[in-house]
Amino acid sequence: xxxxxxxxxxxxxxxxxxxxxxxxxxxxxxxxxxxxxxxxxxxxxxxxxxxxxxxxxxxxxxxxxxxxxxxxxxxxx
Amino acid sequence: xxxxxxxxxxxxxxxxxxxxxxxxxxxxxxxxxxxxxxxxxxxxxxxxxxxxxxxxxxxxxxxxxxxxxxxxxxxxxxxxxxxxxxxxxxxxxxxxxxxxxxxxxxxxxxxxxxxxxxxxxxxxxxxxxxxxxxxxxxxxxxxxxxxxxxxxxxxxxxxxxxxxxxxxxxxxxxxxxxxxxxxxxxxxxxxxxxxxxxxxxxxxxxxxxxxxxxxxxxxxxxxxxxxxxxxxxxxxxxxxxxxxxxxxxxxxxxxxxxxxxxxxxxxxxxxxxxxxxxxxxxxxxxxxxxxxxxxxxxxxxxxxxxxxxxxxxxxxxxxxxxxxxxxxxxxxxxxxxxxxxxxxxxxxxxxxxxxxxxxxxxxxxxxxxxxxxxxxxxxxxxxxxxxxxxxxxxxxxxxxxxxxxxxxxxxxxx
Numbered sequence: 001x002x003x004x005x006x007x008x009x010x011x012x013x014x015x016x017x018x019x020x021x022x023x024x025x026x027x028x029x030x031x032x033x034x035x036x037x038x039x040x041x042x043x044x045x046x047x048x049x050x051x052x053x054x055x056x057x058x059x060x061x062x063x064x065x066x067x068x069x070x071x072x073x074x075x076x077x
Numbered sequence: 078x079x080x081x082x083x084x085x086x087x088x089x090x091x092x093x094x095x096x097x098x099x100x101x102x103x104x105x106x107x108x109x110x111x112x113x114x115x116x117x118x119x120x121x122x123x124x125x126x127x128x129x130x131x132x133x134x135x136x137x138x139x140x141x142x143x144x145x146x147x148x149x150x151x152x153x154x155x156x157x158x159x160x161x162x163x164x165x166x167x168x169x170x171x172x173x174x175x176x177x178x179x180x181x182x183x184x185x186x187x188x189x190x191x192x193x194x195x196x197x198x199x200x201x202x203x204x205x206x207x208x209x210x211x212x213x214x215x216x217x218x219x220x221x222x223x224x225x226x227x228x229x230x231x232x233x234x235x236x237x238x239x240x241x242x243x244x245x246x247x248x249x250x251x252x253x254x255x256x257x258x259x260x261x262x263x264x265x266x267x268x269x270x271x272x273x274x275x276x277x278x279x280x281x282x283x284x285x286x287x288x289x290x291x292x293x294x295x296x297x298x299x300x301x302x303x304x305x306x307x308x309x310x311x312x313x314x315x316x317x318x319x320x321x322x323x324x325x326x327x328x329x330x331x332x333x334x335x336x337x338x339x340x341x342x343x344x345x346x347x348x349x350x351x352x353x354x355x356x357x358x359x360x361x362x363x364x365x366x367x368x369x370x371x372x373x374x375x376x377x378x379x380x381x382x383x384x385x386x387x388x389x390x391x392x393x394x395x396x397x398x399x400x401x402x403x404x405x406x407x408x409x410x411x412x413x414x415x416x417x418x419x420x421x422x423x424x425x426x427x428x429x430x431x432x433x434x435x436x437x438x439x440x441x442x443x444x445x446x447x448x449x450x451x452x453x454x455x456x457x458x459x460x461x462x463x464x465x466x467x468x469x470x471x472x473x474x475x476x477x478x479x480x481x482x483x484x485x486x487x488x489x490x491x
Contacts, residue, residue, distance in 0.1 A: 017142030038146075041208035 004051075004070050011046050012066065015039060025067035033066075051077050082254045083488055085328040086165025086316035087428045088157035092128030092309050092415050095156075097164060101432050105461040107443045109293035109414050111307050116271045124285040126292040127271045128309030128416030139226060146209055147222055148187030149269035153312035153421070154219035155226050158263050162227065165316040165328060167261065169228055176260040178231030179224045180250035181267060181314060182242040184420030184475070186216030189272045216420075219267045219312075231259040239475030240380070241339070242266045243313060243423025248337035248483050251317050260322040265424030267312035279308065282347065284384060296417075297444035298381035298410035299388045299452040306382040309416025313424025315431070330488040332431040335468070336367025342478025349386055349474060353394030356380075359480035360398040360470060367468070367484040371399045374406055374484075375466025376439050378430045380474045381410020382417050387474065392452045407464065409457040413443040423473040427483060430471045434487045437465035 009023045016033050029035040029043065044060045047053070047069065053076050055063075063069055087097055092110030094100030103110070110128045119125040135144045135152040138159050144152065158181070162169070169177060194210040212218060217235040224233050232253050236245035243266025250264035279285045286305040288295035296307040323330060340362065342355035349356065364371065380391055388410075396403045411429050412418075418425055433439055438461050445458035468486040475481075 015142070015145070017140050038208045038212070045205060045207065 079255045081320035082251045082334040084331045085318045086161045088160030088314045090153045091311040104440045111292040125289040148190045148213045150267045154267035157312035157314035158223045161314045174230045177229040178259040178262045179220045180246045180264040181220045182236035182246040183216040184239045184242045187214035190214045238479040241473040241475035241479035241481040242420035244473035244481035251334040260319045262317045265314035266421040268419040268421040269310045296383045296413045298383040299456045301447035301449035303383045306417040309418040332434045332485040333488045335486045336363045336484030338362025339481040349390040353390035355480045356394035357397040359482045363482035371402045376469040377408045378426045378471040379410045380472045389451045409442040
């Protein structure tokens with residue numbers, strides 16, 4: 001879990017230009033971290049590469065927070 | 078009544094300097110910015126040289142997140158535009174931003190982004206293509222991102238006319254100020270195509286110099302030994318301002334934009350029209366719109382690409398336009414130093430032309446060693462010349478037969 005979170009944090013910090021401290025499990029990608037719709041799609045692609053998984057469009061739409069990402073990855077990889 | 082349009086600021090990112098003062102110093106001391114390509118492996122290409130922009134750090138101009146969303150050609154434009162505004166001492170936060178517009182073009186657009194995303198498409202399939210692909214690649218995005226990053230909400234567009242792009246953008250933008258539709262236009266051109274595909278295409282067309290052993294001698298406009306253009310990259314952006322607006326805020330005026338002409342060759346996709354008749358008509362139109370006689374022009378910043386046909390036909394066009402006066406005025410191609418910056422060429426060369434008028438120094442054509450009987454004008458060979466001219470032209474001629482000319486004049490109160 002901790003390892004997944006730190007890898008996700010690194011990607012989000014890189015893509016969204018935010019501080020690592022802001023990337024908490026509760027943080028919303030769009031509302032708290034300033035991501036727009038293009039960032040969200042870009043992030044999904046990056047996560048797929050990083051964790052060698054495939055996230056369907058339907059599942060991607062349900063992902064709102066950093067915590068959503070971490071639990072999705074932990075249950076699918 | 079039409080408004081007078083003056084240049085009050087300039088920003089440049091180029092192979093011979095990423096700030097205006099070192100750039101100008103390199104221009105008047107005849108420095109070449111051509112080197113062996115480092116941006117990709119050129120071992121299989123007949124042309125291995127280019128004018129690369131060195132030491133450009135986009136994070137000086139924008140945060141990391143924006144860097145990732147912009148192709149290199151857009152980063153150059155944003156950098157040059159911010160520098161130009163600073164040079165003009167303009168603060169948009171205190172202005173009516175609806176009166177500030179942007180007109181910046183690119184000849185090709187985000188080719189390196191296209192190449193990278195196309196590779197992903199071929200190797201991994203359509204799902205792997207970045208959602209930023211289209212908004213990074215489209216050539217109008219320089220104008221879009223400059224307006225976004227500066228908050229300029231006035232007229233906004235982009236010229237796309239190959240190597241005439243920068244001059245068309247400046248001419249079109251000047252008309253917007255002249256018509257009173259904006260007080261300030263941020264105008265120019267940008268390009269970043271030192272990429273495998275662009276090189277492959279231009280090499281196949283046999284358009285580029287293969288003078289690889291001595292890169293700094295490869296771009297030699299009007300010289301008999303010229304063997305093709307040398308690609309450059311970068312951006313040149315100018316602040317075009319309504320004269321009254323500039324005077325009211327006590328701005329430094331570098332030159333006045335007094336004329337603009339453009340024509341189409343209606344001839345061939347890459348070759349200039351015989352005798353450069355399209356370029357001649359462009360220069361004539363520009364002079365007519367400026368209300369100047371041929372004898373009023375003291376300097377021409379030529380398109381001068383260092384290809385066989387361009388330099389020969391542009392010389393003929395100058396003779397057609399100026400008659401006997403063609404032998405009295407000075408002509409130079411600064412592409413001998415910064416290379417052919419394609420869509421950015423007109424922007425960078427307008428900056429040089431404005432500074433030539435302001436400083437009373439004509440920039441040289443370097444690498445001029447072997448006179449060509451077909452190119453027999455005064456090309457300001459190898460060394461800059463201290464001469465105060467009153468008015469000057471800058472020519473840009475592009476694939477597709479686009480010809481564009483602007484006329485700049487030293488600022489004088491009437």
